[in-house]
Amino acid sequence: xxxxxxxxxxxxxxxxxxxxxxxxxxxxxxxxxxxxxxxxxxxxxxxxxxxxxxxxxxxxxxxxxxxxxxxxxxxxxxxxxxxxxxxxxxxxxxxxxxxxxxxxxxxxxxxxxxxxxxxxxxxxxxxxxxxxxxxxxxxxxxxxxxxxxxxxxxxxxxxxxxxxxxxxxxxxxxxxxxxxxxxxxxxxxxxxxxxxxxxxxxxxxxxxxxxxxxxxxxxxxxxxxxxxxxxxxxxxxxxxxxxxxxxxxxxxxxxxxxxxxxxxxxxxxxxxxxxxxxxxxxxxxxxxxxxxxxxxxxxxxxxxxxxxxxxxxxxxxxxxxxxxxxxxxxxxxxxxxxxxxxxxxxxxxxxxxxxxxxxxxxxxxxxxxxxxxxxxxxxxxxxxxxxxxxxxxxxxxxxxxxxxxxxxxxxxxxxxxxxxxxxxxxxx
Numbered sequence: 120x121x122x123x124x125x126x127x128x129x130x131x132x133x134x135x136x137x138x139x140x141x142x143x144x145x146x147x148x149x150x151x152x153x154x155x156x157x158x159x160x161x162x163x164x165x166x167x168x169x170x171x172x173x174x175x176x177x178x179x180x181x182x183x184x185x186x187x188x189x190x191x192x193x194x195x196x197x198x199x200x201x202x203x204x205x206x207x208x209x210x211x212x213x214x215x216x217x218x219x220x221x222x223x224x225x226x227x228x229x230x231x232x233x234x235x236x237x238x239x240x241x242x243x244x245x246x247x248x249x250x251x252x253x254x255x256x257x258x259x260x261x262x263x264x265x266x267x268x269x270x271x272x273x274x275x276x277x278x279x280x281x282x283x284x285x286x287x288x289x290x291x292x293x294x295x296x297x298x299x300x301x302x303x304x305x306x307x308x309x310x311x312x313x314x315x316x317x318x319x320x321x322x323x324x325x326x327x328x329x330x331x332x333x334x335x336x337x338x339x340x341x342x343x344x345x346x347x348x349x350x351x352x353x354x355x356x357x358x359x360x361x362x363x364x365x366x367x368x369x370x371x372x373x374x375x376x377x378x379x380x381x382x383x384x385x386x387x388x389x390x391x392x393x394x395x396x397x398x399x400x401x402x403x404x405x406x407x408x409x410x411x412x413x414x415x416x417x418x419x420x421x422x423x424x425x426x427x428x429x430x431x432x433x434x435x436x437x438x439x440x441x442x443x444x445x446x447x448x449x450x451x452x453x454x455x456x457x458x459x460x461x462x463x464x465x466x467x468x469x470x471x472x473x474x475x476x477x478x479x480x481x482x483x484x485x486x487x488x489x490x491x492x493x494x495x496x497x498x499x500x501x502x503x504x505x506x507x508x509x510x511x512x513x514x515x516x517x518x519x520x521x522x523x524x525x526x527x528x529x530x531x532x533x534x535x536x537x538x539x540x541x542x543x544x545x546x547x
Contacts, residue, residue, distance in 0.1 A: 126339035130391055133337075133399060137226050139234060146235025147242050150269070154246040157262040162250075169260035180253045183263045187251075190270040191244035197277060198237045205230070205284060212288050215421060217411035222395070223296055227287070233280040240269045290426050294409065298433045300398050301405025302440065308402050308463060309444040318450060318460045320355050324372035327383050332366045333392030335359065337399045340459060342389045343371075344451045347458040350382050351375060356461040361401040364392060402441070403464050406473050409434055417481050427481065428490040434473040435494030442466055442501040467509045470498065474513045482520040485529050489536045491517050496540035511544040 135141040160166035213221050224230065247262045286292055335358050347354050352375035358364055370390050373383065396404045409430045416426035446466050451459040474491060481487035492514055499510045518537055521530070 126337075126342055126389070129399075130337060133397065136228075137222065137397075139225065139231060142228070142231035143235035143238055146232065147239040150239035150243040151246060153265070154243045154262060157265060158247065158250045158259045161259050161261060166261060169264060180251050180256050180258055183251050183258045184248055187244040187248045187263065187266055190266060190273075191241050191248070193270075194237050194241040194244070194273065197273075198234065198241075201277065201280065202234070208284065208288055212293075215415065216290065216293060216426075217408060217415055219408050219411055220293055220297070222397075223293070223300075224287070227283075229280060229283045233276050236269075236276050237273055240266075240273050243269060290412070291429060294412065294429050294433055297405055297408050298437060301402060301409075301437055304398055304400060304402050304405060305437070305440055305444070308400055308449075309441060309446045311444055318355075318448065318457065320357065320460075321353075321372055321374050324355065324374045325378040325383060326369045327371040327373060327386045328367050329364045329370050329390070329392060330366065330387065331392060332364060333394055334396045335362050335364055335390060336393045336395075336397045336401075337391040338461065339389035339391075340449065340451060340461060343386065343461075344453075344458045346382065346385050346389075347451075348453055350379070352378065352382065353457055354386060354459050356459070358390075359462050359464060360399070361396050361403050364390075403469060403472055406434060406437065406469060409437075410473060410476060413477055414480055417477075417484060417487060424481075424484050424486050427477070427484075427487050431477065431487070431490045431494045434477075435497035438466075438470060438473055438494075438498035439501045441469060442498055442503075442506060445503065466502070466506045470506070470509060470513065474517075478513065478517050478520060482517075483522055485525065485533060488517055488521060489533055492533070492536045492540050496543045499540070499543040507544060514540060514544055 157166070161168055209221055209224055212224075244266050247259055247266055250259050250262070251257065287296075338356065338360060343354050343356075346352065352373050355372045355374070357369050357371055364370065371386055373386060375382075396407075398404055413427040413430035413434075415421055416423040416430070446463055446469075449459070449461040449463055450457060451461075474495065477487070478491060481491065495510050495514050495517075499507050502510060514537060518533070521533065525533075
């Protein structure tokens with residue numbers, strides 16, 4: 120039960136955190152409650168009135184309404200202008216880099232909090248203005264003072280937000296964010312010391328099929344293990360996070376003396392399908408985003424090989440981290456009893472994803488080809504012999520794909536880079 124709750128909670132947290140709705144709504148509701156509480160406390164005399172505001176504000180209905188009205192009006196004007204500029208900036212970033220990076224900007228907590236503070240301040244000022252009366256004269260003094268402070272706070276948020284966006288749309292920061300998210304997923308999917316022996320997929324088993332189409336975003340491995348333990352089953356997953364599953368396609372195979380329809384339904388409920396790929400358990404999606412940015416950078420329309428080399432460096436670093444963990448299928452056991460077998464992307468698959476397209480489309484750029492060899496060398500230092508041989512083959516393909524139009528001096532630079540990488544690529 121606890122594992123099922125954790126799975127649903129993780130789904131909910133991810134879904135709520137990937138939009139511009141939940142956190143702004145929480146900030147708005149919180150500031151609205153603060154406004155109502157301050158007004159009520161001052162009306163009932165629980166909170167003593169601030170009778171003399173001095174230079175801070177004049178304690179009369181006209182001045183209070185003017186201050187709050189100015190703050191409320193400016194909030195909506197700033198929100199409209201700033202977020203219009205943000206949409207334009209994100210559109211340009213998606214065209215120049217990749218449309219898949221937009222999810223990271225939408226999940227950005229600074230943007231969500233800034234929107235929440237601005238809209239919340241607008242709502243706060245409206246509620247406090249509503250409480251002010253001219254006949255008889257009455258002002259919620261502490262509420263007005265707090266509204267003034269909120270206006271100054273919004274100014275600080277605006278300055279920081281502009282700085283944050285101006286920094287965040289730079290390619291180095293985008294690549295760094297994607298790499299950091301991918302490293303977090305690697306820590307979860309490929310724990311250190313988690314290697315296991317491959318277990319073949321059974322032929323004679325009950326199939327669990329998807330009731331709708333979508334990308335596999337998340338799998339509840341704890342829930343599957345609990346189900347397998349309770350009903351004495353062995354569950355073999357046939358899909359990986361990031362795979363697109365059509366309606367009626369197989370999700371898993373269940374081996375057991377008696378597989379009930381209830382067990383099959385419970386198994387199907389542990390798979391979270393959605394319209395897009397996410398970074399929850401999908402290591403390949405992180406590499407895919409970096410490859411997409413690099414491919415867009417070396418396209419003739421953009422022609423920015425420096426951006427491509429930044430992505431290639433990160434790809435080499437991530438593959439080195441993956442290789443160090445000896446990736447293999449996830450096998451969950453209860454003692455000697457196997458409960459769940461979940462396939463995970465093998466190192467060779469991820470290396471192909473990282474290098475194949477970049478090698479094919481970047482063969483005409485010497486800097487990109489040299490950086491590919493260095494990234495391959497970087498990853499090879501952490502590889503076992505079999506995976507190192509696969510990387511050596513990639514280096515050979517980079518060499519064989521170079522055009523004959525390169526000048527001898529340029530070809531010599533590549534050959535020198537390849538010779539430097541040979542000790543790391545050679546099998547020991």
